[in-house]
Amino acid sequence: MFKSGSAPLARPAILPDTSNRSGLPAFASVGDVLRAYEGDDAIFVLYxxxxxxxxxxxxxxxxxxxxxxxxxxxxxxxxxxxxxxxxxxxxxxxxxxxxxxxxxxxxxxxxxxxxxxxxxxxxxxxxxxxxxxxxxxxxxxxxxxxxxxxxxxxxxxxxxxxxxxxxxxxxxxxxxxxxxxxxxxxxxxxxxxxxxxxxxxxxxxxxxxxxxxxxxxxxxxxxxxxxxxxxxxxxxxxxxxxxxxxxxxxxxxxxxxxxxxxxxxxxxxxxxxxxxxxxxxAQGGSTLARVELRKGGDLYLNDGSYGSLFDAAQCAWKFPVKLHTVEPRDQGETEAFRFFGPTCDSLDVMNGPFELPADVQEGDWVEICHLGAYGQALSSRFNGFYSETTVAVMA
Missing domain, CATH: 3.20.20.10 (Alanine racemase)
Incomplete structure (x- = not known):
């Protein structure tokens, strides 16, 4: 899941096989995580x-x-x-x-x-x-x-x-x-x-x-x-x-x-x-979700309400968000966005609105913050979309 030279990835889960307790791969920043990541799923981050x-x-x-x-x-x-x-x-x-x-x-x-x-x-x-x-x-x-x-x-x-x-x-x-x-x-x-x-x-x-x-x-x-x-x-x-x-x-x-x-x-x-x-x-965890498609003010992400964004969908909580790009670029004015999760269910929607740079595009990553509580813990495997990747950012 991570490029050669990165820390080996443990296989964490919500209630794991506790025989494997070697800890998480640690990174200095979210940017370091994204530059090393080669997987296709969302990434859970602990601070x-x-x-x-x-x-x-x-x-x-x-x-x-x-x-x-x-x-x-x-x-x-x-x-x-x-x-x-x-x-x-x-x-x-x-x-x-x-x-x-x-x-x-x-x-x-x-x-x-x-x-x-x-x-x-x-x-x-x-x-x-x-x-x-x-x-x-x-x-x-x-x-x-x-x-x-x-x-x-x-x-x-x-x-x-x-x-x-x-x-x-x-x-x-x-x-x-x-x-x-x-x-x-x-x-x-x-x-x-x-x-x-x-x-x-x-x-x-x-x-x-x-x-x-x-x-x-x-x-x-x-x-x-x-x-x-x-x-x-x-x-x-x-x-x-x-x-x-x-x-x-x-x-x-x-x-x-x-x-x-x-x-x-x-x-x-x-x-x-x-x-x-x-x-x-709560403030010690977040989810990194990749933008798979943009339709105007709608962003389709690889995580959603059946993943770690349950409260954003069902309770309409407007979590803090940040935009991360693998390659740096200038980020100007912001725009209000709605999120859709990856499943086939039309209920998989987080209305927000979530303020992000207006030039967000496919391949960018959105960090949804304050999800250390009731985010990863509520994630399901519905429709085959889920993540087993958790990393530590030592910031």
Missing amino acids: PKKIAAAARTFLNGFPGKVLYAVKANPHPAVLKTLWTSGVRNFDVASTREVDLVQSVVPGAKLFFMHPVKSRAAIRHAYECGVRDFSFDSADELQKMLEVTGYASDLTLHLRVALPKGGAAMPLSGKFGADRDQAVELLGEARRHAFKLGVTFHVGSQCLEISDYDMALAYVRSIVDASGVEIDSIDCGGGFPVPYPGMSPRPMGEYFSAIRSSLSAHGFAGLQVLGEPGRALC
């Missing part, structure tokens, strides 16, 4: 230094334990970068994620925070040493107790549903106990749990810092009504990144607000958890 910087921001500022939400990007290189940056805790949601993390970073502590799990998944996770589990119903609680033989060493985290806030993607419609259910479930779980916590999620890409305060106030009312003591509070994820059209406050302001709210609502003495995913890896 390890950006991922490490995001990890330091959370480890130094978040007022509690940082759990990486593996679903955002489970690539082994991402897991190893976070581990070497100091992240020791990982939020997993499946048997395969349990196995992946333990194979790549064996010393990690795992938190199985998916509120609905199969009995086989619970059994496997428990046998692998996982002791932290989430639930949001009486049936799920009973399932976990039965599968683990009413183990006395379980840390149980009750997921509560929140009133709608200011997140770009609200998440309370699928998971979470309502207030009355939560009060009852805390009382029941307290009888069995070695440690008991409450967890919530304000929604993905939360642009309203005050949503965390509202959530903590809501949890406080539930805990008081239950009459039981809890040991931890999990603030979930939702920490945003600056996509075009979205201008979140600096992350330090989120941390300060959460710290103040924890104190104001009587949670300061508890263990505090957070589950960032997007905020740790």
Whole structure:
């Protein structure tokens, strides 16, 4: 896939054969990648230094334990970068994620925070040493107790549903106990749990810092009504990144607000958890997609909504874009473009608009940025279009 003299290419995938963990071919720049590449597919790019910087921001500022939400990007290189940056805790949601993390970073502590799990998944996770589990119903609680033989060493985290806030993607419609259910479930779980916590999620890409305060106030009312003591509070994820059209406050302001709210609502003495995913890896990854054809303001790319551009199509997110040419040329005025992916499906369209130099042409490469989260992780193999090429750019 790369010209002679380039680093040999590992064969990465979303959940790979973990026997091959030699790392990624590394380049100094995207230009170096393109000059060396001889393949026909899109290229996934990771920027390890950006991922490490995001990890330091959370480890130094978040007022509690940082759990990486593996679903955002489970690539082994991402897991190893976070581990070497100091992240020791990982939020997993499946048997395969349990196995992946333990194979790549064996010393990690795992938190199985998916509120609905199969009995086989619970059994496997428990046998692998996982002791932290989430639930949001009486049936799920009973399932976990039965599968683990009413183990006395379980840390149980009750997921509560929140009133709608200011997140770009609200998440309370699928998971979470309502207030009355939560009060009852805390009382029941307290009888069995070695440690008991409450967890919530304000929604993905939360642009309203005050949503965390509202959530903590809501949890406080539930805990008081239950009459039981809890040991931890999990603030979930939702920490945003600056996509075009979205201008979140600096992350330090989120941390300060959460710290103040924890104190104001009587949670300061508890263990505090957070589950960032997007905020740790989004800006640390991108996709290089080649222009196969231009029709006026439409660009036909070799990656699309069935690849890493799902959010650009289904959620109409306008990701930052850059134009790269193998041979340098002057780039003047910009123009707004629409993207089409490579599949035969007419739904494979990303309306944008995406601003690029007006002289973009066949053979140019478009770098769609901020796709380190939920880009590569959502890629499918529909219509035979997919990429197995991931590289590191050490910029």
